[in-house]
Amino acid sequence: MTSTVPAPRFLRVALPTPLRRLFDYRPCREAPACGWRPGLRVKVPFGRRQLVGVVVECTEHSDLPAQQLKQVHACLDEAPLSADWWWLCQFTARYYQHPLGDTIAQALPVALRQGRPLQARQQERWIARQGDDAAPGRAPRQAELLAMLRQHPRGLMTPAITAQGYTRAQLEGLLAKRLVDRREEPVAAPAETSSTRLAEPSLPLTREQAGVLAELHEGLDRYHPCLLHGVTGSGKTEVYLQLIEAVLARGRQALVLVPEIGLTPQTLSRFRQRFQVPVVALHSGLTDLERLDAWDAARTGRAPIVIGTRSAVFTPLAMPGVIVIDEEHDGSFKQQEGLRYHARDLAIARAHRDGIPIVLGSATPSLETLAQARGGRYRHLRLTQRANRHAPARLEMVDLRGRPRQGGLIPPAIEGIRQALNAGGQVLVFINRRGFAPTLACHACGWLAECPHCDARMTLHRQPQELVCHHCDFHRALPDACPTCESGDLRPLGSGTERTEETLAALFPDTPVHRIDRDSTRRKQAFEEILREIRRGEPCLLVGTQMLAKGHHLPHVTLVVVVNADAGLYASDFRALEQSAQLLVQVAGRAGRAEHPGRVLIQTLHPDDPNLRLLADSGYEALAGQLLEERRLAGLPPFRHLALARFEAARETHVAEVAGNAAEALREWLAAQGSTVTCLGPVPAPMERRQNRYHMQVMLSDTRRSSLHRACAWLVQWLENHPDGRRVRASLDIDPQTLS
Template sequence: GTPRYWLAVALDVPLADSFDYYHDLPVEVGVRVRVRFGHRELIGVVVGQPTQPQFEVDQVKPIEAVLDDTPPLSNELLELARFAARYYQRFLGEVLLPALPMPLRKPSAYTSPKANGGPVARLRTRKAKAPPPYEPDQRPTLNAQQQAAVAAILSWPRPNLEHTISRAPAPAPSGQTGCVVVPQPAPSAAASSTAPPQLNLRASGTHLLFGVTGSGKTEVYLHAALQVLGQGQQVLFMVPEINLTPQFEQALRQRLQTATQSYSVAVMHSGLSATERLRAWLAVSQGEADVLLGTRLSIFTPMPRLGLIIVDEEHDSSYKQQEGLRYSARDLAVWRGHQLACPVVLGSATPSLESWAHAQRGQYQLSQLTERARAVSLPDIQLIDIRRAPLEQGFSQQYLRAIHEQLAQRKQVLVFINRRGYAPVLNCASCGWVSQCRRCSAYTVLHRQPGSTKPYLQCHHCGFQAVVPRHCPDCRNQDLKPMGRGTQRIEEYLSTAFPAARVLRIDADSTRKKGSAEALFAQVHAGEIDILVGTQMVAKGHDFANLGLVLVLNADATLFAQDFRAPERLFAQLMQVAGRAGRHIGGAKVYIQTEYPEQGVYQHLLRHDYVGFANHLLAEREALALPPYSYQALLTAEAKELSTALSFLNAARTLLSTDANLRPWAQAVQIYDPVPLRIVRVANIERAQLLVESPQRQALQRFLLPWRMQLHTLARQHRIRWVLEVDPLEI
């Protein structure tokens, strides 16, 4: 009969790493195939060619079709997916398939009557977008520190990629959490002194570019990128959030079109349509685009000529996926760079403690930019003690005077409050009723957009919306008051207090429509706005030329949060928002209102002292055996009843002592008692969690694999949803 070629196919189902199928012709590893799985049709990726199937031969189904409209996924990308699946405790298909653009993993894109030969064929029939107009090269000169940083990045030996992929050793589990670290020689005494950062530059393939806000990190990235592109290689440039891509894209397109050479840039983020993302993916994976600018999902894009990976704002929590495969794109960038022996640059004004600890031990090469690029000084940070100060809608008199002064000087003002909506809760002064979400254990937030439709209540956890009641549902009192302040209320107040000023609000509500964020930021850059009110969206990476004053409201809100990472996050956030001020003009000021001016986070901030604060936090973490001095995984369970979730977690915990395969790890791993989440109910689902910790990364990983297999069985008995997250950012 016809010969059968056995194929191991990865599918996006949480049952196994691969499933056996056959075809009457050989199929290359990395090729996508359409298969029947139960009663469904799915698209999978061939990940192996076994000599014999795992099951009885007559149980193995044939594949329905070979999809050869894209090149096979490279061995390098398959290795990255295998590592991510192993490390983050998922099945291979759960990593590999979601990493593809939607049309490439949707069977109907090939089988529906409108398929027209599949998504790639349909794309080719459409007109390609015209390239951007040519702009002459306007390359700024670098200062000495920036030149040294570029030299450090590019001095990493750059072997031929083709020969590296198959031979590259797997990195050893590191002594730190959050990053996979490659064993490195110890830095020389000279390298650890205050000498310029080009000493001992070949010690590491990962570079931590630590530069104060406005120090010109982007210039270092662009110079390094141009030199790598000049060698015929590709560059992956990652940013944490969608709203940062337009300004970086503009800078890249301007600077990568030199008088002699024009390099093409592809952009990838979740705000693109499926077709736009597919077009970018194809351009990069087929080597046509030279630069990929993208958010975290871009780390899984095939890049045949990859020669440099840049992760801007590497400390940002947006690099950690919070749904499905809970991976850190930054950590996978480090691993991918090591596999390819290509340099990885992690840039930040406030590096994560994990990255800072690596650099302190010489596992990452540290390059520092201590001065602002335009020879303007860092802004003057001042704390405003509001313990006894009267506030008007959250503003001290000092704040209001400072706004008047800036407006008189025709400078822009940024008011930062990390809370959207009008007010966090609606309250009845008579009986104490508060606006509670009926589906969550959380308040509904009052939304009232200036000059728009009726106010409404919205839950920021499940999206539930309700009309604002005319009177209290409990005591019928009509005097319901908004408590606290969000961006909309601040915008309303400032528009009244400064009627001549042009006030603009930028937050998740004002930027919902596609292209709206770019349009709003363009107004700020064009000088059409006097006062900008914004959330953390405005704090990251933006370069406002005429911003002379930053005012921070409600900074104390996260000061005493239960999460041990809260101080690190608060410092980074305040340092970032402060860094928006005075990037082009001198004499800029940053004011922070607080009831706790003596707190360490504020005292270090006054001095722009990231190094002192980071070393202080690391000493605390080491004393308490917290990451990066221990390794964690978080098991979360969701059920209709909290008791069901807790019972599942308790059963999962006892497996450590009762299961023979797990008992050997009892000494190396600690499992804490299950606890309900802080917001226990979301969308009528109750949630609880259990923390697993170990002083060794390898011990934790070796325990998690057999434990996860048992959890699949356990979950079926308890009828719950569960997720296991490695290196959780929030506990």
């Protein structure tokens, strides 16, 4: 049935293009039942292509004559997309200075971008009619099938039945005889059949946990931002679970964001064990249809609990009740390409708009969040004790200077590993560099294996044997001799996870060694299989990158060895020390989480570094307080707001000229406006040449976001309208987390 509301003359549509504008179309004759409204998906002609866009405005006026405008081919929805999702897309595009059409495309599941109907897949459940002893007559297989279904009062899905050797014809036969019922329900989050929400009872809380939970309960009916600052192993997850239990009791939904896909199965398992309600996951490991199923379950309210990585912040909720950001400090919440949004910051904006509480949990809060808590804008809740009552493991500095190394490990560390294994514990050796060695060198002339496309050295890998650039993914076979002097004396420099794994396997031949990095876990389920093996509790050695440092519960690890703590301490980025300290504390938190106390050995060339000593002696919060004061004096975030304009081109002269002209034009505009925004640059990026393209950047800063955003908007417009702007690829990063 078509709507009786008069159709507007024109529709303004946002399309997935890099152009920062809307496109006018004439509506098609078949209007949706709800009438033409913003938020409807439409299929439209765009050049030679067909694109799926979203209606932003219905209007009676267009800058172009009606006869020049194309007509919408079809409306794809019966009702507009959710209002909360639509608001978040518009806010994101505006705040991050990104085209609305591309923002919408990023926020939609792929299946919806391609024009698939907005509905989840359905599945069939077959249920035997209870209290009916009738038999299917002379059909023994139907009788067997009916007996099996009677053993399952909730019924079985079609795939589970056919897997037992039964056919659809047999099911249809029972249906025709009215011995079974067939019910269609969504694949993800079918209708609840249990009257209880909990599958297992909540755990008893410590006094600290109970106090924190009581304060969180006070803010369930309003926007209530809280920093849950708890040491590793203090039971933050149990607080989340019991808070969400209270939210579900009010008939509302919970959105839980985790930083890495590797943490999703662990978190999902914990929530499904506790709750007897549908829990759905949203992350990049799902197929397009699985993601659509979960998205629809959240949108319609069938899924009371939604767990996902950063893109899940765009998931529409029918009845939002609370948002939880676990490991809120983690850099994975910031998208580093295209739409450069920060999921934590969008979640805060979303919670404010919806009037719901948001909990930011971390043992090592970001300085931005810590500053908000210290300034009283967020409630600062603390968990200072581990749930097992053991004190967190202390950081012990081990001096690398003048010591022989094997696979990056020195004798005191190797002896510590031997003692931990002999005591029946597990050992985590942390080295945040995958591959066998950081590079390959000629011992005769000093040649280093460098990437031909980037200003970077190539990493030596042994599985398989090759040189790989970790920036552009260029692969090269190992040379037989030095390409400069033809010497055959080529040696690996430094250690990566592969080399450390090889060394440990030789030193401890009777102990299993598990390497966990991006290379060893490429195969689906590989990470989960290794974690299952580790959780059996038998003595073993774990060699891992930061994949292992993020929130994993490894109860049998009693010793952590950090191979090289200096890698990030002295980098040029102003966030380097903050991020290195967070990583050290997080990886140290993997030790001593059960009944045995933990020990952490930090190998360093600078054991007397005052920042390292402060971290080891007084903890992360003391160091963070010092860093906040340094940032205040230096005029850096969180006391000033930053934006980074990045320019890249195939020719160095082009990028230098355009970046220089853009910066000069911006400075002239700022002076004319009397603006307080500071414009620095252009300067070459820390890695100037990457993938055979040259990169430069201009940094803008101000104490007021509004002034900074006006300057950014002007710069974007200049780049779009000025002929120079088309000679390079430019992007804008609001609140950058790295200057590289």
